[in-house]
Amino acid sequence: MPEILAIASLYRTIQSVAEVAATIGHGYDYVRRRLKLAGVEVPRQGGRRLKHRRTAPPDEDIISRYTQRFHTLDRIADDLRVSSSYVRSRLDTAGIPRRPRGWRPPQEDQPRAKDQARLWPRVARRQNDRMNGGTAVDSESSAVVVGIGALNVDCVVPDRAAGRVSPLLAGMNAVIGSPTAPGTERRVSASVIRTAIEIADPLRRHARPGGSAYNALVALAACRLGLRLGYVGVAGASPARVNHTRQLAGLGVDHRFVMERRELAGICLAITTGGDRTLITHEGANIYMSDHIDEHRAAIVDYLAGAAVVHVTSFLDEKAAERLLGVLRAARRRNRRLRICVDPGHVWSTSTQRAVVGILRLADYLILTGVEMRALGRSQDRGGAVVDRLLHRMPAGAVVIVKSPSGATVYRLRDDRLTRTAHRHIPLQPEDVADSVGAGDILAAGVLAAAARGPERVNEGVRMGMALARHAIQHPGRSGFSHFPAMAEHAIAEWAAQHRPDRTHSDAG
Numbered sequence: 001m002p003e004i005l006a007i008a009s010l011y012r013t014i015q016s017v018a019e020v021a022a023t024i025g026h027g028y029d030y031v032r033r034r035l036k037l038a039g040v041e042v043p044r045q046g047g048r049r050l051k052h053r054r055t056a057p058p059d060e061d062i063i064s065r066y067t068q069r070f071h072t073l074d075r076i077a078d079d080l081r082v083s084s085s086y087v088r089s090r091l092d093t094a095g096i097p098r099r100p101r102g103w104r105p106p107q108e109d110q111p112r113a114k115d116q117a118r119l120w121p122r123v124a125r126r127q128n129d130r131m132n133g134g135t136a137v138d139s140e141s142s143a144v145v146v147g148i149g150a151l152n153v154d155c156v157v158p159d160r161a162a163g164r165v166s167p168l169l170a171g172m173n174a175v176i177g178s179p180t181a182p183g184t185e186r187r188v189s190a191s192v193i194r195t196a197i198e199i200a201d202p203l204r205r206h207a208r209p210g211g212s213a214y215n216a217l218v219a220l221a222a223c224r225l226g227l228r229l230g231y232v233g234v235a236g237a238s239p240a241r242v243n244h245t246r247q248l249a250g251l252g253v254d255h256r257f258v259m260e261r262r263e264l265a266g267i268c269l270a271i272t273t274g275g276d277r278t279l280i281t282h283e284g285a286n287i288y289m290s291d292h293i294d295e296h297r298a299a300i301v302d303y304l305a306g307a308a309v310v311h312v313t314s315f316l317d318e319k320a321a322e323r324l325l326g327v328l329r330a331a332r333r334r335n336r337r338l339r340i341c342v343d344p345g346h347v348w349s350t351s352t353q354r355a356v357v358g359i360l361r362l363a364d365y366l367i368l369t370g371v372e373m374r375a376l377g378r379s380q381d382r383g384g385a386v387v388d389r390l391l392h393r394m395p396a397g398a399v400v401i402v403k404s405p406s407g408a409t410v411y412r413l414r415d416d417r418l419t420r421t422a423h424r425h426i427p428l429q430p431e432d433v434a435d436s437v438g439a440g441d442i443l444a445a446g447v448l449a450a451a452a453r454g455p456e457r458v459n460e461g462v463r464m465g466m467a468l469a470r471h472a473i474q475h476p477g478r479s480g481f482s483h484f485p486a487m488a489e490h491a492i493a494e495w496a497a498q499h500r501p502d503r504t505h506s507d508a509g
Helices: 002-014 017-024 028-037 059-066 073-080 084-094 113-119 121-129 159-176 190-203 212-222 244-250 284-295 297-305 318-334 345-349 354-362 370-377 383-393 439-453 455-472 479-497
Strands: 145-148 152-156 185-187 206-210 229-237 254-264 266-273 276-282 309-313 339-343 365-369 399-404 407-414 417-424
Touching (some): 190 266, 190 276, 206 212, 212 229, 212 309, 212 339, 244 254, 254 284, 254 297, 284 318, 297 318, 309 439, 339 354, 370 383, 370 399, 383 399, 383 417, 407 455, 417 455, 439 455, 439 479, 455 479
Parallel strands (some): 145 229, 145 309, 185 276, 229 254, 339 365
Antiparallel strands (some): 152 206, 399 407, 407 417
16 A cells, blocks of 8 residues: 555656656556556546666676676676676676675684784773772673664665656655655654565665764775774664675674564665765564664673763664663773764654764764754754754763864864864755765764774874765665775874874864
């Protein structure tokens, strides 16, 4: 029934059975039958019927994906929605040698302990020497940066399909039953997300492992800084053959606290229009996060207490926030030097749940968009007043980072006065943006890298994250990540050369 309503809504918007058929990827008669079931009268039209034809992906897209370290032939076929034999033939035509079946990244590509000691001596020393209330934390079994967040299969509608998104959103609203505002996240059932993905299929959406904290950790791992990384979450079964634990293992990320479930994984349909990212999400196996924490609470607290930085992103399930608040407080009590970074997203920014408020007040780094900042303010106050109230409720030395299309601004309190440091760049032209989903998570990766080095490095981390994100969104998927190591090395060299303090100015708002 939701699919029939969606087709009916599309038809009312487009007023053409042929165009609806082309949009949803089905035949003309299929659309007419469903419109009849919906009680929609369709006048008979003469002329030829428009049949849907899928446009083959360009050869350069296949080649650029395959030449990245972690892109296998089967994964490219899944992402581009073509057969493996088609991908194989394109690679053969281009003369690209194929990797053997079962190929995995070579061991020398994984982060090494000596790299960490060389690039991050202060972190290594802090990990080895940290004492918390007389109890030593085992640094050999702990990660330096730990991500905690939902693990989803991201179904991404390419930015270059933006001109065809309006009918898609109309169909989504019909399926969901109420309008979905741009720049927000909407929680839906499994049946609704399947219908939404089917509607989006003709826009050449592609599936990949995702989740906000996951995206940040993947970007940080791609920088190859030698940091030990870890993840805490719940991975479900993916209909797109996306395996989070396998991906994390391939990147050298510790996934001992990633629970695997047979239930459907979380699924998120991401649509970008006018710079706003709209998310339609089914939580799937992520609903078991509270059970995961209950079962392994002591071990997870030990694991987080042994880290330098913990990056937390939102869950749709309210019980997960309650359990997370408990383990974060316990980890902070054991390790007073633990830095907590929170990216609340739309879900937690609009939540009034006490546990969510408690998590935000634990944050040393709070990463927001302008929309999320205003939602947290719960009023019509100017942004400066909202941030000022947030910082007065957060730990001493905390910072709030507000993202915008033109850059990011870092807010903090100095002598009880709000100060800000603006980092600006010239936005890319729409035609230069290939895939902007996850750009904010890549910026967070730069912040995490800086936080692991020292709390005073946050501005350098924002600049590094902005550079990485600007580069990544010009390439489809994660194909631009191959340049991250060189870019990160350059950023670190600049950090070492800079000894002057950040220049700030008072905010009158």
